[in-house]
Amino acid sequence: MPFDISMHIAGLNLRNPTMLAAGILGMTGLSLRKVWNAGAGAVVTKSISFQPRLGYKNPTIVDVGYGFLNAMGIPNPGVYEYVEEAKIAISEGELVIIVSLYGNTPLEFAKMARIVETAGVNAVELNLSCPHVKLGGMEIGTNPTIIDKIVKTVKKHINIPVFTKLTPNISDIKTIARAAEDAGSDGIVAINTVKAMAIDVESGRPLLANKYGGLSGPAIKPIALRCVYEIAQSVNIPVIGCGGITDWKDAIEFFLAGASAIQIGTAIAYKDVNIFGEIIKGIKCYLKRKGYNNIKEIVGLSHT
Amino acid sequence: MSQKFKNIRRRNVHIEDIIEETLNVKTILFRDKFCQLAKPGQYVMIWIPGIDEIPMSISVRNRLSLSGVTVEQVGEATEELFKKTLGDIIGIRGPFGNWFQPNTGNVALVSGGTGIASLFPLIETLIKTSAKIVAVLGFKSLKEIIFLNRIRKLLSDKRYHRIIVTTEDGSYGQKGLATDVVSSLLKKETFKMIYTCGPELMMRRVFDLAEESRTHIQVCLERIIRCSVGLCGSCFIGEYRVCKEGLVLSSEQLRQVKDEFGTFKRDFNGVKMHFKTTH
Ligand SMILES: Cc1cc2nc3c(=O)[nH]c(=O)nc-3n(C[C@H](O)[C@H](O)[C@H](O)COP(=O)(O)OP(=O)(O)OC[C@H]3O[C@@H](n4cnc5c(N)ncnc54)[C@H](O)[C@@H]3O)c2cc1C
Numbered sequence: 064m065p066f067d068i069s070m071h072i073a074g075l076n077l078r079n080p081t082m083l084a085a086g087i088l089g090m091t092g093l094s095l096r097k098v099w100n101a102g103a104g105a106v107v108t109k110s111i112s113f114q115p116r117l118g119y120k121n122p123t124i125v126d127v128g129y130g131f132l133n134a135m136g137i138p139n140p141g142v143y144e145y146v147e148e149a150k151i152a153i154s155e156g157e158l159v160i161i162v163s164l165y166g167n168t169p170l171e172f173a174k175m176a177r178i179v180e181t182a183g184v185n186a187v188e189l190n191l192s193c194p195h196v197k198l199g200g201m202e203i204g205t206n207p208t209i210i211d212k213i214v215k216t217v218k219k220h221i222n223i224p225v226f227t228k229l230t231p232n233i234s235d236i237k238t239i240a241r242a243a244e245d246a247g248s249d250g251i252v253a254i255n256t257v258k259a260m261a262i263d264v265e266s267g268r269p270l271l272a273n274k275y276g277g278l279s280g281p282a283i284k285p286i287a288l289r290c291v292y293e294i295a296q297s298v299n300i301p302v303i304g305c306g307g308i309t310d311w312k313d314a315i316e317f318f319l320a321g322a323s324a325i326q327i328g329t330a331i332a333y334k335d336v337n338i339f340g341e342i343i344k345g346i347k348c349y350l351k352r353k354g355y356n357n358i359k360e361i362v363g364l365s366h367t
Numbered sequence: 368m369s370q371k372f373k374n375i376r377r378r379n380v381h382i383e384d385i386i387e388e389t390l391n392v393k394t395i396l397f398r399d400k401f402c403q404l405a406k407p408g409q410y411v412m413i414w415i416p417g418i419d420e421i422p423m424s425i426s427v428r429n430r431l432s433l434s435g436v437t438v439e440q441v442g443e444a445t446e447e448l449f450k451k452t453l454g455d456i457i458g459i460r461g462p463f464g465n466w467f468q469p470n471t472g473n474v475a476l477v478s479g480g481t482g483i484a485s486l487f488p489l490i491e492t493l494i495k496t497s498a499k500i501v502a503v504l505g506f507k508s509l510k511e512i513i514f515l516n517r518i519r520k521l522l523s524d525k526r527y528h529r530i531i532v533t534t535e536d537g538s539y540g541q542k543g544l545a546t547d548v549v550s551s552l553l554k555k556e557t558f559k560m561i562y563t564c565g566p567e568l569m570m571r572r573v574f575d576l577a578e579e580s581r582t583h584i585q586v587c588l589e590r591i592i593r594c595s596v597g598l599c600g601s602c603f604i605g606e607y608r609v610c611k612e613g614l615v616l617s618s619e620q621l622r623q624v625k626d627e628f629g630t631f632k633r634d635f636n637g638v639k640m641h642f643k644t645t646h
């Protein structure tokens with residue numbers, strides 16, 4: 064029997080509440096289609112910058128056993144070239160595509176947002192949270208004033224929904240989330256990776272070429288869950304949970320913590336893109352077994 | 368999760384032997400239980416501390432219980448790898464990727480340059496399953512020939528196997544391109560499978576010839592590889608991740624990506640780089 068798990072979030076109609084996380088696959092239009100065809104409710108692209116970026120040298124990814132450390136350095140072909148990839152993804156009828164943007168200034172974020180809006184994408188996600196790329200020497204995602212400026216500027220220039228992705232590398236994530244909400248953000252994505260590193264004991268060198276990077280995967284799930292729980296308590300806009308989700312139980316935990324949708328990244332290395340189908344099936348079974356009619360009924364349930 | 372994914376964790380190995388194949392090609396051997404069990408066509412990521420981490424096909428699996436890769440010196444990382452000597456440490460991850468599917472009956476192998484290194488383990492497997500093997504080995508010139516003696520040893524039974532060497536300058540074997548040989552072979556004979564590894568334009572030509580003669584083919588591709596576990600998306604051709612769903616693609620898969628295969632690959636930033644046609 065078909066069980067409806069579609070979700071309406073910030074003006075987007077999602078056939079289900081699972082999304083591909085930013086920076087995973089997503090370099091090409093066809094790669095986004097692959098994930099969509101595997102069942103994701105929406106796909107988020109690689110973070111795109113105005114100019115092309117080569118990214119860092121290898122090693123850019125290190126398996127640390129309980130997750131991955133990565134410092135890719137936001138490799139991407141630049142917004143103008145990437146728009147062509149986005150169009151290839153869009154040409155797949157119903158596909159819901161969210162473009163992740165990484166800018167140097169508020170205006171640059173806004174210009175890119177307009178370019179991708181014109182191309183026909185469904186929403187943008189502002190990457191204000193990459194732990195290993197800096198803007199003017201400062202980590203942009205830790206400063207409420209900068210967040211306010213960027214979100215406001217982007218909102219002024221486009222009509223499609225704007226999601227703001229936050230870093231966990233901060234003492235009080237609630238303040239940042241509120242800043243994004245006050246500036247007009249249509250939703251919060253939490254979390255990006257946790258700043259971390261690993262060292263090779265033989266050579267005595269850091270394993271990542273960039274020395275430090277971001278931790279993702281099962282290791283960060285409890286951190287992500289705590290962040291989503293705190294944010295859900297402090298804002299009224301939808302929260303999209305991300306970080307270490309590897310099976311349906313993880314997904315349900317995030318809904319109970321207050322997430323309206325979830326994003327999946329690292330787990331694709333363990334289970335490949337089939338993970339979307341697996342998690343969707345698991346969510347349906349859970350709702351049925353517990354006697355719920357839809358996901359909305361369990362969003363934030365752990366707060367009561 | 369843990370057991371299945373152990374091979375993807377980086378480990379340090381000592382270089383235990385080095386074979387100098389030509390002036391700028393070396394086979395570097397190390398001891399690693401995962402690589403020893405690698406399937407033909409699989410690759411490893413080699414970390415040169417402080418420099419880079421690069422993909423290399425496994426060319427040796429069990430030479431006195433050592434495994435190895437055959438490295439052509441082309442830039443910074445391979446140059447640093449060339450400076451390494453016996454006892455030095457390198458980091459490895461893998462083996463990664465799918466592998467060549469062995470076939471019975473009449474099969475052809477087509478290599479260009481150092482591509483023969485990744486086909487070598489396949490020959491070891493094929494002599495156990497295939498009745499007849501034709502190996503067409505293309506090189507630029509005599510001084511770039513590698514692996515020929517080892518292959519001669521494996522395919523020594525001339526009743527069944529043939530080796531055809533081509534050089535572009537005619538300094539050894541037949542003068543010309545490996546693809547010319549393939550073209551004339553396909554006019555006279557039928558093959559159950561063609562396996563090829565080498566420059567992409569050569570492989571595209573072999574694919575086109577195979578399609579014309581309705582012959583199945585398996586092609587070993589190269590793309591930019593970073594994570595090698597199918598996460599980062601640097602290595603896409605069509606809907607396939609070369610790092611995980613490749614390196615080896617079949618005729619059916621190649622038909623799906625025929626607009627990209629032999630036309631362009633992507634740079635580190637995802638920008639399309641078109642292959643240069645020299646002819
Ligand atoms: C799956 C695979 C298997 C390979 N097997 C072999 C092999 O068995 N023997 C061999 O000699 N070479 C092999 N190569 C090519 C080898 O990886 C490159 O020659 C090497 O990375 C060059 O590094 P460099 O720093 O010396 O040169 P650079 O000057 O830095 O690079 C030269 C060229 O090498 C390629 N390259 C560099 N880094 C990467 C990367 N991370 N992924 C893919 N391509 C890269 C790029 O096309 C670049 O333009 C293989 C490549 C791939 C993708």
Ligand SMILES: Cc1cc2nc3c(=O)[nH]c(=O)nc-3n(C[C@H](O)[C@H](O)[C@H](O)COP(=O)(O)O)c2cc1C
Nearest residue numbers: 084085086110190254255279280306307327328329
């Ligand atoms: C290889 C890799 C690349 C990533 N690139 C980006 C990126 O470009 N932009 C971004 O906002 N987040 C990026 N992330 C972070 C993920 O989107 C996600 O927030 C994080 O990995 C936690 O989720 P996970 O545990 O499910 O992977 C990247 C993560 C990984 C592992």
